[in-house]
Amino acid sequence: MKYQFAERVDLMKSSAIREILKVTQEPDMISFAGGLPAPELFPLAGIREAFQEALSSDPAVLQYSNTEGFLPLREYIVSKMQQDGINARAENVLITNGSQQALDLITKLFINPGDIVLVEKPSYLGALQVFRSYQAKFVDIATDYEGINVDAFELAIKEYHPKLIYLTPTFKNPTGVTLAADRRRAVAGLAAKYKVPLIEDDPYRELRYYGDPVPPIKSFDGSDWVIYMGSFSKIIAPGLRLGWVATEGELMDKLVLAKQGTDLHTGTLVQRGVYNYLVNHNIKAHIEAIRAEYGRRRDVMLQQMDEQFPKNFSWTKPDGGMFLWVTLPEGANSGSLLKQAIKEKVAYVPGAMFFPNGGGLNTLRLNFSNSTPVKIKAGIQRLARLLTE
C-alpha cells in the first residue's frame, strides 16, 4: 500500500449493494436490488420549468449562499413538517445534499472512535457505512412487525450508554416495517429520559399506499432529543441531492459549522429550482401519482409472492415505502444463492449486509418501486423457482 491512511479508513467498505448494482445493468436483468424510484414518474417538465424560472433573472441563483440554506425553502419545510405534527422554525432547519449528508454531519459531531450507536436490526446500510467511517461500534435491537422492541431498547440504553440512536421508523429500508405509534411515543420519552440524541430518518413518510399516517417520533419529542431528517429524493427525485435536518439551536449551530467546513453550502441553484417546483407546481398531485403507481407495484409483487412462494417463506406486507423483506427457512443462505439468481437474470440484496453485528443470512430485500408490474411478475416467478429448489 502506497499511503499511510488514517485509522478510520480500515473500516470503510464499499456498499455491497453498489457492487451488486454493477452486474444488474444488463437490459434483460430484472433487478429488485437497487433502492431506486421509478424514473418514468419523475416530474421532468415541472422541474425544467422551475429551473428555467430560477435562472431567468437574478444572478444570485448562481452565487455563493449561506450555509443554512435558502430561507424560503426552509420555511416551506417548516410548514411541511408542521402538517406532520412537528413544531419547528426556519432557524431549526439545515439544507443538506440529501439526507445522507445530514447523517454524516451528525455523526461527525457526536462520534469518537469506539462510541456506541444504537441501531435497529436490520438497519439502512448507508447509515451503517457512515457510522463505521467514524469508528463507531453498534448495539443492534431486534425488531418485529411493529418495529423495535421498546423494552430491549431501554435495556440497551441502560447497559451500553450509546452516544446516538438511529431509527428509520416509517416504511423502513430494508424491511418496509413501520414503528407503531405507541412505541414512537415510548422511544421519544426514553431518548429524553436518558439524554441520548435520537436520529429519526424519515424519507419514505409520504409513500403511503394504505392506512393512516403515523406521527413522526419527533412529534412526541417534548425536550428536543430527536433529530429529524427528511428528503426530497423519494417525492421529487434523488438526482437533485436535496434533504434536510431539523433540530434545536445548540446542535444546529454545530451542524452549520460542520457543513461549512465540509462543502460551504448546498447548491444555490438546486435549492431555488426545487423551491420553485414546490410552490408553483402541483406537488400534491405528483405525490398522489407516484403513490398510486408504487402501490400497484407493491400489490402485484405481494400477490405474485402469495401465489409462487412456498409456505415456509415469510415476508413483510408494508403499507408503504419501496421495499419488501423476505425470510427464508432457517439454514438458507441468500448470499450464496445470489450468484445463481444473477445467472437467471433476477437480482435482490442479501439481508445479511443490513445486520451490523452479523445475522440475517436467510433474509433478503426486494425493491418494487423501480420495476414495472410485468417485470415484477416475471422476476418473482424466476425467484420462486430458484429459491424453492
Next chain:
Amino acid sequence: MKYQFAERVDLMKSSAIREILKVTQEPDMISFAGGLPAPELFPLAGIREAFQEALSSDPAVLQYSNTEGFLPLREYIVSKMQQDGINARAENVLITNGSQQALDLITKLFINPGDIVLVEKPSYLGALQVFRSYQAKFVDIATDYEGINVDAFELAIKEYHPKLIYLTPTFKNPTGVTLAADRRRAVAGLAAKYKVPLIEDDPYRELRYYGDPVPPIKSFDGSDWVIYMGSFSKIIAPGLRLGWVATEGELMDKLVLAKQGTDLHTGTLVQRGVYNYLVNHNIKAHIEAIRAEYGRRRDVMLQQMDEQFPKNFSWTKPDGGMFLWVTLPEGANSGSLLKQAIKEKVAYVPGAMFFPNGGGLNTLRLNFSNSTPVKIKAGIQRLARLLTE
C-alpha cells in the same frame, strides 16, 4: 451544554470571514472582505439553456448516479487538465460538491488526531477549518513573493513528518502570490522523495490577467504524490457547487468510498447541466470576458493604492486571481482597525486569521473581483484615510 459532542467539535470554529460578511450586507457598505466572483458576469442565459437541455428528455438526469461522477464531464476535465500539462484518465477524476468537499474527503482519509499538515503561512482559511475539524496540527512555512521557501519546506518535512502537504500555488487565497515554476518542480520532487501526499488546490488558474501560465505542480509529478483539485466556481459560478479531485487509483478508490458514505454522489442534474454548458456554449469567450473585467478591477485597485497608501505600506501585485494582500507597518493591528473601518463603510479581512499558528496581525486581505471600479476607488480612499491615521 446539552450534548456530549465528539472531541473534534472543540476545534470547529465558525469562519470569522462569514461573521464579517454578515455585517457587510448593508447597501452603502463597500466590502473587499468576501471572496465572491462578480454575479453580473455569471453566464445566466447559457446555464439556463444548458439546464433546459439537460431536462428535456432523459429522466436519468434526476436519478441516483454513480459516486465517481458523470463520465462525459470527467472526460472533459481530463482534456482540460491535459492542456495544463497534467496526464490523467477519467478513472482518476472524482466530481465533488465544490473543491471544498474534496479537501474534506482527503483529510478524512489521511488525518488521525494530532497528525501534522504542512501549510503555507498564510493559507486558505477554508482548508484550515477542514484540517482542524479532523484534529490536525499545523506546521506553517514562510512565503515570499514567489511562494514558499523550498529549503524551509524540506526542513519541515524532515523534522515534522507531515501526513499531508497543502498548497494553493496559483494566485493564492489570501495573498494572490504564485509559486515560481522552479519551486513547483522542487516541491513535487520533495513530496515524492519523502512520500508525503501534496494537495495542489488550483481554483484560480484561469483567472490570469498578465504573464504566461505556470504549469501545475501536478505536471512535474512523476510518481503520483500530488493530488490535484480544480473547481468550476471561479470560471462559471460557485452556487453550482461543482469541483473535482484528480489522483491515482489506490487513493481514488478510497476517495470514492468516502464520498459514497458522505453524500452518495454529486447531483446528477448539476453535473449534466454544467457539462452541456461546457460543450455547447463558448466557455473560452466567457473566461476571456471575466479575465478582462477582473483585470481591470485589479488595475484600478492597485493604481488607487499606489496613489493613496503611505510609503510604509506594502502589498502584492498578483498577475491574477481575486485578492491583494496588504502589509501595514510593524505594530499595526488590522483586526482592531476593522471595527472602525466598518463604521466608515468599508470592509476587509484581517490577515491574522489565515495564519494557523499565529502572526500576521499587521496584514489584511482585499478582494477586487466583487466590486465595480467606482466602488473600488471609493473604498480604497476610505481605507487609506483610516489606515493612515
